[in-house]
Amino acid sequence: MRFEISRVMDTIEQRLTTDITLAQAVVDLAEVARFVALDGGRPINLLRLGMVVDALSRYLIDAGAMLYPVAGREVLSEAALTSKERMVLGRWADDGLIEVTPVVADRPAEIADFTGLPLVVVRELPPQAKTRFPWIADSPERLLRLTPRAGGAVLTPGGEPMPPKDGKERLVIRGQATLPIVPPDPKDKTEEKEMAEPSPAEPPAEDAPADAPAEDAPKEPVAAEKGGRPDGLQSFTARGAQRFGRTRVVRRRFTRADPSGVGASLMAREWRCKEPECPAFGPIRRIGQPVPRMRAGLPACPRHGEAVKDIGPRPAAFAVAIVVDDLARRRFVVSAEHPVIVGREPSDPDDISVAAWLHEAAAAWIAKEHVKLEVKAGRLQVTDTSENGTLIWKRSTPDIKEETERIYRKSYQLDGWDSIELYTGVELVVGDHRLQTVVGSEPASVLLDAPTVALRLVD
Ligand SMILES: [Zn+2]
16 A cells, blocks of 8 residues: 555645646645545545645646645644655655745735635634735635545635535535526625626637537526626536536636735745755745745745845746646646747656647647747747647637637747647647636546545555
């Protein structure tokens, strides 16, 4: 079993980051590791972090979802952890995959405030956090509440657990299809008022699940036709949602808020900690930086507590998702300092291979090094280096009718909601700019090698 546990830890590790460009949610690591209700096992268990990764994947319908864990320093020497777990934690901390800080307090909420990332919550947040960050009360969709479900965990937007209707817990989704647009229900007026705006960009109504079988189609007419507003929360809870099989749905989940003013200025700069070995703000760090912690009005290193030095503007960086058959499979960062080559088999292992998701025809079409992505003048640029060319899907906004341009051995600067198609169904999409998503098959679990029996055996 030890071997499997190591493999699971390695798989979980690939989904952790403190690079704010790559991360998709923030969590207090110890709160999750101590959340016994998730599996009924021992008092603290690092595998529970994998459950959060899985839950985030299902929430975002993103098989490559990336989590930003914050851990109090004492967790690293927690006697109730296995020696293997302590070793893994130490490695993650050194590699900057988790943030270690002497006192966690409201640090996860602070990161969520500075970056706009959603905050995974297990318990009620402390009153100080609510005072410091009014959005905790005003924008509850920015909180993703973690609750146990069928041997795993689910994330429910809205912070507070919703009361089940008719005794049935149908307000929680587990990757099943959701209705893209729900007409306003007069009975739900109050509820609707309390619900925050979904992401500002609304994909077109034509992206509604037109390919759903008629008998499975929702009875409700499409809201846009009636001038109704799509909303954030109802799309999770829509009646009939469970009955969809493999259906295209428009993304309507909260993914990221605007950073706060302080956060925006902190994220605009690059910072340096006095400790040369600092995994967060030291010169040895290889991945993009986190945001400093504010201490007495000064940006400070979360690990070492001392003020960090402003060493210049932060290089522009973009998160890019590999989307195959409308499901995001993996995320990576392209920055001014680190161009990335994407293809079937790039010669440098640090570049990105899409081989794992290709069927025969796609593999024959896509070159070993198909495109080069780099940041030029603050914008993402793609250069085709293939034999067959690359298709650019051009969209200035998500709901504009697409135009395409085929590029061959030349460069193109991406703008707005443009995406890059290497082969039909194999796309590179900037950030969270997916227009639709196929559900029905859930993203694979990072805990595949750790069935319940493994979880028990660690005891
Ligand atoms: Zn430091």
